[in-house]
Amino acid sequence: MDWGKQIMKTKTVYRFYADYEKEEAWLNDMAGTGWFLERFRLGRYTFVQGEPNKYTYRIELIEEAPSHPKSVAYFEFLEEMGIEVVATTFRWVFLRKLTTDGPFRLYSDIDSKIRHERRIFHLYSFVLYLNLFVAFLNLSNGIESFLWVPNLLVSILFITFVLKQYRKLSKLREARQLVERDQ
Structure with missing residues (x-):
């Protein structure tokens, strides 16, 4: 065609x-x-x-x-x-x-990949903390204000994102230690 x-x-x-x-x-x-x-x-x-x-x-x-x-x-x-x-x-x-x-890779070394994953971890952590802060402000307005419920749900979602990023970073750091140990 x-x-x-x-x-x-x-x-x-x-x-x-x-x-x-x-x-x-x-x-x-x-x-x-x-x-x-x-x-x-x-x-x-x-x-x-x-x-x-x-x-x-x-x-x-x-x-x-x-x-x-x-x-x-x-x-x-x-x-x-x-x-x-x-x-x-x-x-x-x-x-x-x-x-x-040919192949398309952005990072050719573990340290660059770690820096990238750390940026994502920091972004997700920032959003999580900001959302928890807003949830706390909404909750402090009284239990009758249900605005804190969506904030809490989003916070739970971002907790999973933060934990997943943390695991990615941990695996990359372990891989880096293995490479350094073998050298």
């Missing part, structure tokens, strides 16, 4: 992910069937149809806002490496690379 002459089909999918690795896997499954992410904004994914398996996707939580000079320089570096920034939302960045260019 000549994809260049086909009319561009698009579709929009609404989803929420807290695990960027599952989200990456889903985006790569979509790309495998010929649906490529073109835009993302708060759970709204817009895809365009094209040649199956053309791109590989990665998601990264960067250190600074996308408009920060450090981030802009990083994006320029990625572009030189053949990596396209598809979308940014807050500090989350959706990246893609042509599959014909």
